[in-house]
Amino acid sequence: xxxxxxxxxxxxxxxxxxxxxxxxxxxxxxxxxxxxxxxxxxxxxxxxxxxxxxxxxxxxxxxxxxxxxxxxxxxxxxxxxxxxxxxxxxxxxxxxxxxxxxxxxxxxxxxxxxxxxxxxxxxxxxxxxxxxxxxxxxxxxxxxxxxxxxxxxxxxxxxxxxxxxxxxxxxxxxxxxxxxxxxxxxxxxxxxxxxxxxxxxxxxxxxxxxxxx
Amino acid sequence: xxxxxxxxxxxxxxxxxxxxxxxxxxxxxxxxxxxxxxxxxxxxxxxxxxxxxxxxxxxxxxxxxxxxxxxxxxxxxxxxxxxxxxx
Numbered sequence: 369x370x371x372x373x374x375x376x377x378x379x380x381x382x383x384x385x386x387x388x389x390x391x392x393x394x395x396x397x398x399x400x401x402x403x404x405x406x407x408x409x410x411x412x413x414x415x416x417x418x419x420x421x422x423x424x425x426x427x428x429x430x431x432x433x434x435x436x437x438x439x440x441x442x443x444x445x446x447x448x449x450x451x452x453x454x455x456x457x458x459x460x461x462x463x464x465x466x467x468x469x470x471x472x473x474x475x476x477x478x479x480x481x482x483x484x485x486x487x488x489x490x491x492x493x494x495x496x497x498x499x500x501x502x503x504x505x506x507x508x509x510x511x512x513x514x515x516x517x518x519x520x521x522x523x524x525x526x527x528x529x530x531x532x533x534x535x536x537x538x539x540x541x542x543x544x545x546x547x548x549x550x551x552x553x554x555x556x557x558x559x560x561x562x563x564x565x566x567x568x569x570x571x572x573x574x575x576x577x578x579x580x581x
Numbered sequence: 582x583x584x585x586x587x588x589x590x591x592x593x594x595x596x597x598x599x600x601x602x603x604x605x606x607x608x609x610x611x612x613x614x615x616x617x618x619x620x621x622x623x624x625x626x627x628x629x630x631x632x633x634x635x636x637x638x639x640x641x642x643x644x645x646x647x648x649x650x651x652x653x654x655x656x657x658x659x660x661x662x663x664x665x666x667x668x
Binding site for chain 1: 644
C-alpha cells in the first residue's frame with residue numbers, strides 16, 4: 369500500500385521553516401531526526417502502528433508526506449500463504465536502516481524520514497515494513513521513499529520465511545543481485561539512480577549512487 | 582570441531598534464516614580461524630552441502646560486515662549473513 373498525503377498547492381509553495389503548524393494531525397514541533405529508534409525502533413517485534421508513525425511525520429516545511437506499507441499477502445508464486453515470519457540480525461539491521469535513512473534525508477532534503485521493519489510472525493494483511501518520507505515537494509518524498517525501501521529489501525540483514533496453508537514453510541525470496549553483479553555486496557535497485565526532471569519542472573536532487581553495504 | 586561446552590575464548594558463530602537448515606543457529610569453533618576463507622573451509626567441513634549457500638553469504642562481526650582481510654580473533658562472534666529477503 370502506498371499512501372501519499374499532499375497539502376494544498378498553496379501550502380506546497382515552499383512555506384518557511386519557521387511557519388507555525390496548523391491543522392489536525394500536524395506535530396507541534398519538528399522532530400529531532402538524528403535517530404528515531406527511541407520512539408520507533410528500526411526493528412520491531414510488535415505490530416507497526418502506522419497511525420502513530422504518520423502522526424509523527426508532519427513538518428511545517430513539508431508539503432508532501434509519502435507512506436509506504438509493505439503488507440503480507442496471501443499468495444506467492446502460486447502458493448497459498450498462511451503468514452510470514454521475519455528474523456534479523458538486529459544490531460546490523462538497525463545500523464544499516466539508520467544509515468540508509470540518514471543518507472536519504474541528506475540527498476533528498478527530507479524534513480522527516482521514518483522506517484520500521486517487523487520481525488516475528490506477521491499475519492496476512494499486516495504491515496511488515498513501513499517507510500515514511502516528508503519533504504517540501506512530492507517528487508523528493510516519492511523518490512526517497514522508493515529508494516529507501518529498495519535498499520532495505522536488498523541490503524538489511526532481514527529474512528522472511530513463508531508459511532503456507534498446506535503446513536510447509538520455506539525461507540526464500542532472497543536478493544539475487546549477486547548472480548548478476550558477481551558481488552554479494554553489490555545490488556541492483558528497481559529505482560533508477562540519477563537526477564530526474566519532474567512534470568512540474570522541479571529538477572530533483574541527484575539520486576545516490578548504487579551503493580553497497 | 583564444535584564444542585558442546587561454551588568457552589569464552591572460542592570463536593562463536595551465529596547463522597540465520599536458510600542457513601539454519603545447514604547449521605545449528607549458534608555454535609563455537611575451538612580451532613583458530615584467522616579469516617573468512619578459513620571460516621568457510623571450517624564450515625564446509627561441518628556440512629559439505631552448504632557450499633552453494635555459503636557462496637552467497639557475507640560475514641559480519643558486531644555491527645559491521647567484514648571481508649577476508651579482516652583478522653578474526655579467537656573470541657570474536659561471527660555472523661553469517663545470507664542474502665536479504667526483507668520487505
